[in-house]
Amino acid sequence: MAxxxxxxxxxxxxxxxxxxxPWDEPGVxxxxxxxxxxxxxxxxxSPYDGPTKTRDDYEAxxxxxxxxxxxxxxxxxxxxxxxxxxxxxxxRTAARRAAKAAPKDKRGPSPLGKTVRAIAIFVVLAxxxxxxxxxxxxxxxxxxxxxxxxxxxxxxxxxxxxHDPSPGIDMDSLDDDERTxxxxxxxxxxxxxxxxxxxxxxxxxxxxxxxxxxxxxTCEELGIDANAYADxxxxxxxxxxxxxxxxxxxxxxxxxxxTWGPDLLDMRATLRQSVxxxxxxxxxxxxxxxxxxxxxxxxxxxxxxAEAIENAEMDSxxxxxxQLAFExxxxxxxxxxxxxxxxxxxGY
Numbered sequence: 500m501a502x503x504x505x506x507x508x509x510x511x512x513x514x515x516x517x518x519x520x521p522w523d524e525p526g527v528x529x530x531x532x533x534x535x536x537x538x539x540x541x542x543x544x545s546p547y548d549g550p551t552k553t554r555d556d557y558e559a560x561x562x563x564x565x566x567x568x569x570x571x572x573x574x575x576x577x578x579x580x581x582x583x584x585x586x587x588x589x590x591r592t593a594a595r596r597a598a599k600a601a602p603k604d605k606r607g608p609s610p611l612g613k614t615v616r617a618i619a620i621f622v623v624l625a626x627x628x629x630x631x632x633x634x635x636x637x638x639x640x641x642x643x644x645x646x647x648x649x650x651x652x653x654x655x656x657x658x659x660x661x662h663d664p665s666p667g668i669d670m671d672s673l674d675d676d677e678r679t680x681x682x683x684x685x686x687x688x689x690x691x692x693x694x695x696x697x698x699x700x701x702x703x704x705x706x707x708x709x710x711x712x713x714x715x716x717t718c719e720e721l722g723i724d725a726n727a728y729a730d731x732x733x734x735x736x737x738x739x740x741x742x743x744x745x746x747x748x749x750x751x752x753x754x755x756x757x758t759w760g761p762d763l764l765d766m767r768a769t770l771r772q773s774v775x776x777x778x779x780x781x782x783x784x785x786x787x788x789x790x791x792x793x794x795x796x797x798x799x800x801x802x803x804x805a806e807a808i809e810n811a812e813m814d815s816x817x818x819x820x821x822q823l824a825f826e827x828x829x830x831x832x833x834x835x836x837x838x839x840x841x842x843x844x845x846g847y
Contacts, residue, residue, distance in 0.1 A: 668740045676745035679830050680752045680823050684740065687832055688756075691841065692733040698841055702729045705847035706767065713771040714778050715789050721774070722797025723804050731808060732845065736760040741818075750825040755818070762815035763846030770807040774800055817844040 670678055691698040703725045707718050718725040738758045745752040777799060783789050792800070819840040822833045 668742060673743060674745065676747050676752065676825075676830065677743045680745055680754055681740055681743050683823065683830060683832050684743075684754050684756070684821050684837075687834075687837060688738055692736075698838060698845060698847075699729050699733060701838070701842070701847040702732055702763075702845050705763075705845075709767045709771055710774070713775050715783075716792070720792065721800045722792065723801065728804075728808075732761060732763055735813060736844065745823075745830075747825060752823040752825070752830060754821045754823065756821070758817045758819060758841075758844045760813070760815060760844055762812040763844075765815075766807055766811040767846060769810065770804060773803045773807065777803065815844065819843065 668681065670681065673681065690696055693699065703718075706723070706725050706728050710716060710718050710721055710723070714721065718728075736758065737760065738756050740754060740756045743752065743754045781792075781796065783792070821837050821840065823830050824833065825831075
């Protein structure tokens with residue numbers, strides 16, 4: 500117990516003296532440097548001059564100069580301040596009196612200046628006011644109905660009558676070859692509605708194929724008149740030749756035209772969806788084959804067909820190009836290429 504108290508006794512750092520470090524113990528480094536020769540000094544006793552620098556080009560101000568400058572910056576005495584204030588007041592008073600005593604220019608604008616300004620104002624008003632009143636009147640006339648109450652007028656949608664309202668190609672601006680090419684293409688376009696035209700047959704085949712892929716029945720089996728469909732499609736088809744370029748030396752010509760008519764692809768897609776939905780409700784399979792549709796079933800399909808035609812978009816526009824070749828002294832239309840181009844608006 501006595502040893503513990505001695506170990507835990509407080510030590511006063513101010514009276515404890517200097518501590519004894521390990522290397523201060525006697526005999527710690529004995530024999531450590533035995534056999535090691537001391538290194539010789541590099542200078543070998545020669546004189547050594549340390550690096551020097553030039554004297555700074557600066558002179559500190561003297562105590563007298565500093566005292567004079569501090570005296571100059573001191574505030575003026577009270578008498579000097581009052582004297583300066585009186586001088587400033589006297590100068591201001593003299594300036595006000597001089598301003599009051601100066602003669603005033605009471606001359607107004609000359610009669611000539613007044614006349615010129617009046618004429619200028621009149622000219623501006625005469626030119627601006629009529630246009631302003633006209634614009635305001637036109638604005639209110641557009642916003643006012645027949646009853647006189649202002650209202651917003653909805654823009655009118657352009658009406659479509661199956662034909663392009665703009666004029667066709669100017670035949671007088673074409674040379675003989677270009678006029679010949681235009682006449683050949685017009686004769687071809689007017690013949691596509693004939694009973695035996697390949698374009699009309701392609702329109703009928705397009706509808707038949709669409710119904711077969713959807714229901715497994717032909718148009719005749721569904722009760723749809725494909726010939727009536729072709730008549731409707733081609734009777735609402737119109738065109739306008741836009742331009743023609745003939746290169747006789749190269750033996751080629753190009754004719755460009757716009758076409759308008761019903762969107763047959765969209766119409767057929769609508770018909771396929773409605774007929775498919777109806778046929779899905781019927782039990783048309785008999786012994787692994789399609790049974791003939793009853794008269795009432797065909798009548799309902801015809802109603803769906805008439806509804807699709809009634810809701811068809813009638814202003815579908817296309818831009819086509821026909822190619823012609825100069826063969827044996829005659830311009831000939833590339834029928835295969837023309838039929839392919841017409842497949843876009845006629846949906847085949």
